[in-house]
Amino acid sequence: MAAVESARPQAAKLRWGELEEDDAGDLDFLLPPRVVEGPDENGIKKTTEYRFDEDGNKVKVTTTTRVRKLGKARVSKKAKERRNWAKFGDAVHEDVGSRLTMVSTEEILLERPRAPGTKEEPSVSEGLGPIQPGAVLMVCRTCGKKGDHWTSKCPYKDLAQPPETFVERPSTADAASAAPGGAGRSAYVPPSMRGGGERTGTEMSRRRNDENSVRVTNLSEDTREPDLLELFRTFGPVSRVYVAIDQKTGMSRGFGFVNFVHREDAERAINKLNGYGYDNLILRVEWATPRPN
Amino acid sequence: MRPILMKGHERPLTFLKYSREGDLLFSCAKDHTPTVWFADDGERLGTYRGHNGAVWCCDVSRDSTRLVTGSADQSVKLWDVQTGTQLYTFNFNSPARSVDFSVGDKLVVITTDPFMGNPSTIQVKRIARDPADQTSDSVLTIKGPQGRINRAVWGPLNKTIISAGEDSIIRIWDAETGNLLKETDKESGHQKTISSLCMSADKSHFLTGSADKSAKLWDSRSLTLLKTYQMDRPVNAVAISPLLDHVVIGGGQEAVNVTMTDRRAGKFEAKFYHKILQDEIGGVKGHFGPINALAFNPDGRSFSSGGEDGYVRLHHFDPEYFSIRM
Numbered sequence A: 001m002a003a004v005e006s007a008r009p010q011a012a013k014l015r016w017g018e019l020e021e022d023d024a025g026d027l028d029f030l031l032p033p034r035v036v037e038g039p040d041e042n043g044i045k046k047t048t049e050y051r052f053d054e055d056g057n058k059v060k061v062t063t064t065t066r067v068r069k070l071g072k073a074r075v076s077k078k079a080k081e082r083r084n085w086a087k088f089g090d091a092v093h094e095d096v097g098s099r100l101t102m103v104s105t106e107e108i109l110l111e112r113p114r115a116p117g118t119k120e121e122p123s124v125s126e127g128l129g130p131i132q133p134g135a136v137l138m139v140c141r142t143c144g145k146k147g148d149h150w151t152s153k154c155p156y157k158d159l160a161q162p163p164e165t166f167v168e169r170p171s172t173a174d175a176a177s178a179a180p181g182g183a184g185r186s187a188y189v190p191p192s193m194r195g196g197g198e199r200t201g202t203e204m205s206r207r208r209n210d211e212n213s214v215r216v217t218n219l220s221e222d223t224r225e226p227d228l229l230e231l232f233r234t235f236g237p238v239s240r241v242y243v244a245i246d247q248k249t250g251m252s253r254g255f256g257f258v259n260f261v262h263r264e265d266a267e268r269a270i271n272k273l274n275g276y277g278y279d280n281l282i283l284r285v286e287w288a289t290p291r292p293n
Numbered sequence B: 001m002r003p004i005l006m007k008g009h010e011r012p013l014t015f016l017k018y019s020r021e022g023d024l025l026f027s028c029a030k031d032h033t034p035t036v037w038f039a040d041d042g043e044r045l046g047t048y049r050g051h052n053g054a055v056w057c058c059d060v061s062r063d064s065t066r067l068v069t070g071s072a073d074q075s076v077k078l079w080d081v082q083t084g085t086q087l088y089t090f091n092f093n094s095p096a097r098s099v100d101f102s103v104g105d106k107l108v109v110i111t112t113d114p115f116m117g118n119p120s121t122i123q124v125k126r127i128a129r130d131p132a133d134q135t136s137d138s139v140l141t142i143k144g145p146q147g148r149i150n151r152a153v154w155g156p157l158n159k160t161i162i163s164a165g166e167d168s169i170i171r172i173w174d175a176e177t178g179n180l181l182k183e184t185d186k187e188s189g190h191q192k193t194i195s196s197l198c199m200s201a202d203k204s205h206f207l208t209g210s211a212d213k214s215a216k217l218w219d220s221r222s223l224t225l226l227k228t229y230q231m232d233r234p235v236n237a238v239a240i241s242p243l244l245d246h247v248v249i250g251g252g253q254e255a256v257n258v259t260m261t262d263r264r265a266g267k268f269e270a271k272f273y274h275k276i277l278q279d280e281i282g283g284v285k286g287h288f289g290p291i292n293a294l295a296f297n298p299d300g301r302s303f304s305s306g307g308e309d310g311y312v313r314l315h316h317f318d319p320e321y322f323s324i325r326m
Helices: A002-007 A077-083 A163-168 A173-182 A195-211 A225-235 A263-273 B255-260 B319-323
Strands: A035-037 A044-052 A058-066 A101-103 A213-217 A238-245 A252-260 A284-287 B004-006 B013-018 B024-029 B035-038 B044-047 B055-060 B066-071 B075-080 B086-091 B096-101 B107-112 B121-126 B138-143 B149-154 B160-165 B171-174 B180-183 B194-199 B205-210 B214-219 B225-230 B235-240 B246-251 B268-274 B280-287 B291-296 B302-307 B312-316
Touching (some): A225 A252, A263 A284, B013 B302, B024 B055, B024 B302, B066 B107, B075 B096, B107 B149, B121 B160, B149 B194, B160 B194, B205 B235, B214 B246, B246 B291, B268 B302, B280 B312
Parallel strands (some): B013 B055, B055 B096
Antiparallel strands (some): A035 A044, A101 B004, A213 A284, A238 A252, B013 B024, B055 B066, B066 B075, B066 B096, B075 B086, B096 B107, B107 B121, B121 B138, B149 B160, B160 B171, B171 B180, B194 B205, B291 B302, B302 B312
């Protein structure tokens, strides 16, 4: 009898006289009352209530809510009365843990469309801050960005250039390419000295760069190349950044690659930025290829 | 702004309506159970149990004591707002689609779908002050526009009834005799089914949204076309701001595009347009499915949207909204 009783906590009215002596202290069928710790100075309210789940186990449910004052509203007297109406229909048994009404975790804005002639909104990413006054005329010819940097300071200078800007390349390629150009079109240029020679040179340097490739995961949706660049360039010169973008939605797929020029910089970046909180997500930063010795 | 998400419905939303004082929000969905929420923080107050089919439309009396709902179970029910009890049921031969209280809440205009050979009808019923006196008699019955009538509302001063539906023609009927007074012509009007209609606060003009990807603003008395707002998707819901010169339009998706859209992205947006300049002001994203219902709070300081995803999103505008300049 006693065994049945303790396994049937939801039994209607158990008479304490029928309980065995040693069960008297074991009032499993009773639930502790709900405890509400009222809103403290941060507005945090904790409600602890108990209930039984399907298997008859006692379950403690702690709900932490933040009570926030949204603003003042002018309500009519009738509206104020309606506030105190009793719940009806399916809302009668609403327990504290029900997640029917939630405040969105995201901030949603009324996104204005960009029309020609209106001021461009500062982009959400941290890469491009608000444009400095007087910087509008600063145009970089390699990446085409306005207002961020001059051509000579372009962070993308090692990337493949459109043919017209070949001359601008401030790498050692200039000497090699200037020679064939400067020597006049009639002079014979051996293949190694032509533009092709330069290409293998960069390819080799690129390949070495790929061993300095760092994979960054758990990026937020609106992270783009400039953001990663901004974040990683403090460790050293960066030759390439790439963020995987979903073509359909235009959002980042959550991961990207950063190629450093120097391996030591890459190593420092990994050590420093792995686990770094960036735009509400914890970054994961590691070597892209199996760790090269 | 931080919208408040209310997931009380298991099925797509069909209609949203604020009480006159803006403190209650009524939501109807395909899940048979209209729900009432507090419009300030989104807390659920109660549900109205009794319908056996999708609830297409609802309206609340000015004193927020009576709720009328129209449902696919071929009935229109009258409820007591506070307790959720059914006061009366009007039965029909076909699904009821749209309901609207007249000014003064003494009459209600109901539309029924074409069904099993019965043509679509617009019916006017009298609402008695005391539920015990309520009868089912129709004061007026208008039969016959082709196709489903998606929405029928009272015109200014209860003199007319304005209806719009699948045949994409808006008609104005005399409320006493049932005669057709005006209708739009095919060229200037919508080209495809009209899905939604919203009267302005003073009933002098109204906005219709159509599957032809546009919404049009009309004068209620002369039925002249005032403005057109172009969308890039079929329009499912429209609303006019009672406070500023804004309209908000919510849409769906072309059937062709369904497989190609990313559902996870929360990309369906309610678009705000300037009512007079017809320019787009902006969009509010967030729904995971087409938007089926939009409503402005009568004080114009908040609005809510209901989607195919079953969520109601309640938005209180930021102060910047009120100082938007075009």
